[in-house]
Amino acid sequence: MLNKLLSLADWFAASAWPLLPCPDCSSGMSVDRRNFSDVETFESEVNHDHPDFEADWVHGHFHGVVNCGNSQCGTRVIVIGDFKLGVSDYGQEIEWHGECWSHHYKVRYTHPPILIINRIDGIPDDVWELVRDASRLTWVDPAAALGRLRSAIEALMNNFKIKKLNAKRNPRPLHDRLVDFKKKNTEVADLLLAVKWAGNDGAHGSGATTADVLESAELMEHAFKLLYDKDPLLLRRRATAINKARGLPRTRQSK
Numbered sequence: 431m432l433n434k435l436l437s438l439a440d441w442f443a444a445s446a447w448p449l450l451p452c453p454d455c456s457s458g459m460s461v462d463r464r465n466f467s468d469v470e471t472f473e474s475e476v477n478h479d480h481p482d483f484e485a486d487w488v489h490g491h492f493h494g495v496v497n498c499g500n501s502q503c504g505t506r507v508i509v510i511g512d513f514k515l516g517v518s519d520y521g522q523e524i525e526w527h528g529e530c531w532s533h534h535y536k537v538r539y540t541h542p543p544i545l546i547i548n549r550i551d552g553i554p555d556d557v558w559e560l561v562r563d564a565s566r567l568t569w570v571d572p573a574a575a576l577g578r579l580r581s582a583i584e585a586l587m588n589n590f591k592i593k594k595l596n597a598k599r600n601p602r603p604l605h606d607r608l609v610d611f612k613k614k615n616t617e618v619a620d621l622l623l624a625v626k627w628a629g630n631d632g633a634h635g636s637g638a639t640t641a642d643v644l645e646s647a648e649l650m651e652h653a654f655k656l657l658y659d660k661d662p663l664l665l666r667r668r669a670t671a672i673n674k675a676r677g678l679p680r681t682r683q684s685k
């Protein structure tokens with residue numbers, strides 16, 4: 431999911447709108463040009479008459495719709511954000527003092543939320559709700575989104591019955607719970623510990639970015655795959671069966 435969304439983490443040229451993953455079917459979603467508007471701020475519009483006016487003074491907001499390309503699905507997502515003029519190698523919407531300028535966008539909100547993690551059957555509902563919340567906050571408040579991913583790990587630990595309270599009936603630190611979880615699944619525990627550290631940084635307000643959230647989400651997606659994706663699970667079980675039998679079952683039968 432990271433590669434598909436990373437281009438939305440920063441400003442991008444209008445001609446480079448990424449194909450966003452549909453929240454319902456994961457197909458690519460593209461911009462509906464009939465339902466897309468840039469709204470220049472009043473200040474920016476007034477500045478056009480300023481004697482020192484430069485193209486990079488132009489800025490404002492945008493709102494629009496992206497449509498799922500899968501005709502069986504048809505989901506529509508509203509996107510909201512900011513626009514500015516930026517120098518562009520392509521597009522050439524405006525020429526200013528010999529340079530090509532075009533509209534550049536920064537997404538601030540999507541509704542329904544573009545999901546930062548692919549859903550896999552088996553992820554508990556309470557965990558998934560927190561991932562959805564994180565997705566909603568990813569562009570508007572990255573620190574809060576990291577906090578939601580951390581809460582999703584707490585909920586996941588509850589689902590695996592990892593002790594929540596200490597002997598004094600106080601909540602145990604998430605770190606200690608993940609260390610306990612290592613006994614069940616070391617690989618997943620290590621991935622989730624990394625997400626927890628990133629979440630700590632976010633909670634302490636050290637300038638978390640959308641890219642930070644997307645990178646944490648990628649680690650979490652991998653953890654979910656290891657826990658719930660049936661294909662690798664089946665393959666691992668098959669490998670265990672082969673190792674136990676010291677050969678393929680049919681080899682043993684042919685003996």
Ligand SMILES: [Zn+2]
Pocket residue numbers: 452453454455456457498499500503504505
């Ligand atoms: Zn769709």
